[in-house]
Amino acid sequence: MTAVTVLLIVLAVIVIVYVAAGVRIVRPYQKGLVEQLGKYKETVDPGFHLIAPIYQTLRPVDMREQVVDVPPQEVITEDNVVVSVDAVIYYEPTEPQRLVYNVANFMLAVTKLAQTNLRNLIGDMQLDEALTSREKINTELREILDDATDKWGVRVARVEIQRIEPPADVMHAMHEQMKAERTRRAVVTSAEGERQAAITRAEGDRQAVVLRAEGDKQQRILRAEGEAEAIQRVAEAEKFRQETVALGEAGAIRSVYGAIHEGAPDTPLLTIKYLDALRAMADGRATKIVVPTELAGIAGSLTAVADLLGGNSSNGTGDNGAEPPPVPEARTDPAERAPRPPSADPPVSPPPA
Numbered sequence: 001m002t003a004v005t006v007l008l009i010v011l012a013v014i015v016i017v018y019v020a021a022g023v024r025i026v027r028p029y030q031k032g033l034v035e036q037l038g039k040y041k042e043t044v045d046p047g048f049h050l051i052a053p054i055y056q057t058l059r060p061v062d063m064r065e066q067v068v069d070v071p072p073q074e075v076i077t078e079d080n081v082v083v084s085v086d087a088v089i090y091y092e093p094t095e096p097q098r099l100v101y102n103v104a105n106f107m108l109a110v111t112k113l114a115q116t117n118l119r120n121l122i123g124d125m126q127l128d129e130a131l132t133s134r135e136k137i138n139t140e141l142r143e144i145l146d147d148a149t150d151k152w153g154v155r156v157a158r159v160e161i162q163r164i165e166p167p168a169d170v171m172h173a174m175h176e177q178m179k180a181e182r183t184r185r186a187v188v189t190s191a192e193g194e195r196q197a198a199i200t201r202a203e204g205d206r207q208a209v210v211l212r213a214e215g216d217k218q219q220r221i222l223r224a225e226g227e228a229e230a231i232q233r234v235a236e237a238e239k240f241r242q243e244t245v246a247l248g249e250a251g252a253i254r255s256v257y258g259a260i261h262e263g264a265p266d267t268p269l270l271t272i273k274y275l276d277a278l279r280a281m282a283d284g285r286a287t288k289i290v291v292p293t294e295l296a297g298i299a300g301s302l303t304a305v306a307d308l309l310g311g312n313s314s315n316g317t318g319d320n321g322a323e324p325p326p327v328p329e330a331r332t333d334p335a336e337r338a339p340r341p342p343s344a345d346p347p348v349s350p351p352p353a
Helices: 003-021 096-101 106-123 127-132 134-148 168-263 267-282 295-317
Strands: 023-026 030-036 039-044 047-050 056-062 066-076 082-093 154-165
Touching (some): 003 023, 023 030, 030 096, 039 096, 056 096, 066 106, 082 106, 106 134, 106 154, 127 134
Antiparallel strands (some): 023 047, 066 082, 082 154
């Protein structure tokens, strides 16, 4: 082996070592910053890259979302209550050259920035507002950190408050207050329920009374209508009965009247009928005595009847032909002529001759 061959072998080995020293692999979640002679040259994407190892360097930068834990710190609220607050910050690098060259220690910088702004935000709130405004604190703190870290090539994705812990005595007072508030709410709810129940019962009673009164009203109306209809039917029936009776009596009177006129009654017959009527009246159970007012007229009628009967006997109707005894003339006694006290019953006048 000659010296030239050895030299070539040595040069080849040196070249291989030099090239191998310049090989760089950038992972998928990284980006590479290429520096040449201490000066930023370019940013390379993930993959295989070859650099000059003597005067060039490649610095990988992790581009994944990172988490920064902000340690607890004491914060005084607006109402002078000391609380312990901690948080977590999620950020994502957007420009690796700014993240590397614009801030020396990003973790420390963003932690201190978050603590400072937490004190400012919570210091402007009272304890109750701070405990119930986590979303508001998270949003405002994220906006502040995102604006502040924009020049560092970082985007703050979100900020979450982990704990806001008041002192033990304040926690005890808050528990007592919460217990009292819950007791008050329970009492108010119970009273409201009882009030609503009483209102509902009263409303039900009122509606029941109204419906009962309405039912009674309808019942009375229906009963009155039924009674009115019944009275109307009874009146119509009575009217029909009276009309029928009147028609019957009228027919009977017409029949009797026709029969009387067809029989051509004379005065003696009417007188006999009149006396029969008087006898029927006298046979009643009442203690009244009917005395005819026209005794002379009655006597004349009796005389006419006696003459009639006598005439019939003289015409051969009698067996022995004896004359009937004479009818005495009607006399009026002085006692009869004396005035009588008025009777309570109206006088009965004889039928017309």
